[in-house]
Amino acid sequence: MGKVLVVDDDLGIQKQLKWSLTDFDVVFAEDRPTAIAQLRRFEPEVVTLDLGLPPDPANASEGLLALSEILSLAPHTKVIVVTGNNDKSNALKAIELGAYDFYQKPIDSDTIKILINRALNLAALEHENRVLLRSSPAMGKIIGNSSSIQMASRRAEKIAQTDISALLLGESGTGKEVFARSIHEHSQRSDKSFVAINCASIPENLLESELFGYEKGAFTGANKTTLGKIEMAQGGTLFLDEIGDMPVGLQAKMLRFLQERVIERVGGRTEIPVDIRVVCATHRDLQAMVAEESFREDLFYRIGEITIEIPPLKDRDQDVILLAKTFLTQYCTEFNARVKGFSDSAVNAMLAHPWPGNIRELQNKLKSAVILAEGQLITAEDLGLRAPDAEPEKEILNLREVREFAESQAIRKAYIRADKNMSKTAELLGVTRPTLYSLIDKYHLEDLKTGV
Numbered sequence: 001m002g003k004v005l006v007v008d009d010d011l012g013i014q015k016q017l018k019w020s021l022t023d024f025d026v027v028f029a030e031d032r033p034t035a036i037a038q039l040r041r042f043e044p045e046v047v048t049l050d051l052g053l054p055p056d057p058a059n060a061s062e063g064l065l066a067l068s069e070i071l072s073l074a075p076h077t078k079v080i081v082v083t084g085n086n087d088k089s090n091a092l093k094a095i096e097l098g099a100y101d102f103y104q105k106p107i108d109s110d111t112i113k114i115l116i117n118r119a120l121n122l123a124a125l126e127h128e129n130r131v132l133l134r135s136s137p138a139m140g141k142i143i144g145n146s147s148s149i150q151m152a153s154r155r156a157e158k159i160a161q162t163d164i165s166a167l168l169l170g171e172s173g174t175g176k177e178v179f180a181r182s183i184h185e186h187s188q189r190s191d192k193s194f195v196a197i198n199c200a201s202i203p204e205n206l207l208e209s210e211l212f213g214y215e216k217g218a219f220t221g222a223n224k225t226t227l228g229k230i231e232m233a234q235g236g237t238l239f240l241d242e243i244g245d246m247p248v249g250l251q252a253k254m255l256r257f258l259q260e261r262v263i264e265r266v267g268g269r270t271e272i273p274v275d276i277r278v279v280c281a282t283h284r285d286l287q288a289m290v291a292e293e294s295f296r297e298d299l300f301y302r303i304g305e306i307t308i309e310i311p312p313l314k315d316r317d318q319d320v321i322l323l324a325k326t327f328l329t330q331y332c333t334e335f336n337a338r339v340k341g342f343s344d345s346a347v348n349a350m351l352a353h354p355w356p357g358n359i360r361e362l363q364n365k366l367k368s369a370v371i372l373a374e375g376q377l378i379t380a381e382d383l384g385l386r387a388p389d390a391e392p393e394k395e396i397l398n399l400r401e402v403r404e405f406a407e408s409q410a411i412r413k414a415y416i417r418a419d420k421n422m423s424k425t426a427e428l429l430g431v432t433r434p435t436l437y438s439l440i441d442k443y444h445l446e447d448l449k450t451g452v
């Protein structure tokens with residue numbers, strides 16, 4: 001049943017709508033603060049909002065303010081504003097602010113029912129669309145539901161089909177290479193090679209020949225003509241990892257290749273045309289390097305036509321748990337281990353750990369935990385992490401428990417924001433006071449009741 005909030009200070013109208021909107025799950029509010037509290041608690045898909053609300057019912061200002069607050073708290077809500085007769089200018093103002101539709105008094109039950117039904121259908125469609133978008137991430141292999149990773153994925157997806165040079169910025173182990181591969185796989189070059197080279201791991205004197213190749217006899221030991229990574233990537237994508245570590249001397253040669261799309265092998269005289277897409281990555285602050293002249297400015301602009309920031313694992317909400325579960329399944333098969341899941345202590349510890357080594361650190365910790373774990377559940381100690389709360393171990397871990405952990409965190413946060421005032425905490429969380437108290441009991445947050 002569609003959820004509808006009716007905001008109107010006229011009790012007669014409330015009564016009329018109560019009897020006519022029986023096909024919907026309806027709640028009422030008579031002023032702006034109550035409307036916001038009901039919005040938090042009830043999460044209606046549709047709101048009918050009378051613009052003339054107290055303390056100044058003759059004016060639309062309070063109604064328009066309520067509209068703005070509703071849309072900033074719950075932007076997907078479909079708000080139908082109800083205006084006085086001939087109050088077209090406020091109706092238009094409301095539409096400009098983001099209202100879904102408007103309706104002029106006097107209220108006719110049948111018409112408002114049709115409007116609400118239409119708004120509910122649209123809200124349902126939009127919701128379905130959002131769920132679909134979330135469940136089928138643009139970049140298939142990039143695991144993560146957090147908004148930060150989804151945003152980076154969408155950006156990568158948008159540029160994949162173009163030949164624009166992308167610069168991926170992020171700490172070590174955040175998945176820059178995974179992103180570069182995904183960009184390649186989603187591009188028109190996906191049937192050609194993806195070639196990666198790490199500029200930091202190859203000694204300076206070898207990097208040039210690794211990249212550009214060499215002719216037979218170019219230097220001692222050059223027994224035969226050898227293709228470099230650039231030529232190997234012909235038609236496909238070249239991924240230059242740790243581009244910030246490229247020696248300044250080689251940067252000039254790199255720039256020429258990027259500008260003119262031709263290369264010369266070491267010891268060669270022929271210009272070889274190359275058609276490749278270049279994706280670069282670094283954990284360094286290239287802009288600062290440009291300022292101190294250890295990185296060429298012209299090269300910086302050439303490689304970074306668009307930049308994508310890959311967020312560190314600590315900024316990806318609950319993704320760490322999603323990734324941990326995926327890797328756990330993978331390692332259990334790989335090491336033929338019998339571990340079944342994570343203890344509460346492990347989940348809490350993973351959520352609290354700052355992960356300076358990001359996903360690679362998570363993988364390493366999980367690998368050793370899978371091998372070393374004594375029981376069926378991996379504990380915080382198995383992961384080499386400190387459990388933030390010494391909570392009793394339970395047998396089962398599932399998404400519900402993860403959600404409950406998040407809920408107790410949210411209750412604490414709201415409690416602090418509400419200056420330890422219970423009514424305000426309940427209001428911020430969109431629950432009633434009794435519900436808040438029962439949640440506090442359920443999650444053993446008794447210290448909140450004593451106000452310590």
Ligand SMILES: Nc1ncnc2c1ncn2[C@@H]1O[C@H](COP(=O)(O)OP(=O)(O)OP(=O)(O)O)[C@@H](O)[C@H]1O
Pocket residue numbers: 141142143144170171172173174175176177178179241283323359360363
């Ligand atoms: N979103 C993701 N989903 C699944 N696995 C991931 C994801 N991101 C990274 N990984 C895995 O994490 C590990 C580290 O990723 P990757 O090598 O791409 O990081 P990086 O940022 O390029 O690191 P470095 O800067 O140290 O080279 C890899 O094993 C990769 O498969």
